[in-house]
Amino acid sequence: MAFFRKKFPMALFLVALGSLALAEVETPSSSLPTAPREPQVPQGAIEEEEALEEGEATEELSRQFRLGEPGLSGVIVDRTITMMGKTFYRRFSQLSSESHILSSTTLSVHERPDARWGSQVWVAENNRILFQAALPPRLSDIDRYAEAAVEQVEQLLVQRSIMQALESDPDLADEEI
Template sequence: MYIWSPSVQVYAQKGKIPPKTTIPKTAVQDTLRNGGIENKSERIEEKKPIEQKIRHSSQLEVDGLIVDETITKVGRDFYEIFHNKWEPPMFVKNFTILIKEFPTRGNGALVQIQVNEEIIFEQQLQPRYDIIEELAGYGVAIAAEYLENNRLQQQLDADGKRSIERF
């Protein structure tokens, strides 16, 4: 790195070649740090601990989404109540809940709850808030039970055991 100073300008006017003036490497690094620009080797070293923490691609995914695909106010009310009451079961990961609405004749609507693209709940809604609230609570219970059963089934499959039959 060269420094341009008034003495260099005098050499240039006289037609002489200016002497090379260099800055020690440590001074450049200090200047870069103080100026807000980090040294490239420092940035690489800072990323290593973060990369070591992330071991699986499943840790990079956004987990436990509740997606709203409602159209009417009735469907939106159902979604909001569901979302407010929702508390995911412990140790359950890698799931997405989709609340989908299909309009019907009159003021009603057909609402579906899908967990990981599997329909687990489908119900006709009426435009009465107390009924919407009751059905949303019922949908929360069904979704939580489905996710918990799915987690238990995955654990049994990993252990090589058969699932418990329910009647």
């Protein structure tokens, strides 16, 4: 108890001094420099600016990544196994890179090897077979097959694009026609 009697007046003084310090409001003097205040912007203007920035960002993303278009085009996927199949794929891809029609189409070249009859090769787009042939066992004949494959695939793609242009029905999807 004696401890509280000795220290109580001092504690009361500190509490009173602290409350006075908190209650006193400092006003900046005119001689001291103050930080400039930001101008008050209406809330509606901020929302419009954010919407404008968001629209510009979406535009930029769609321009960079072309979100409305498929990801890759003009790709030829190699699904061959044997040396004959790889040779056919190399020659087919070389010839198709020169063609404007095939350079904008995604194709895949598949092979089913057969030791007795030669390899069976087919070129497909979206699981639709556009060309199919049995490669002979001789490598020298493969170039002719690749040239024939490029011609046939080009012809089928042109025919299909013409048919789609003539039979465009907005009520039906591509597979429903």
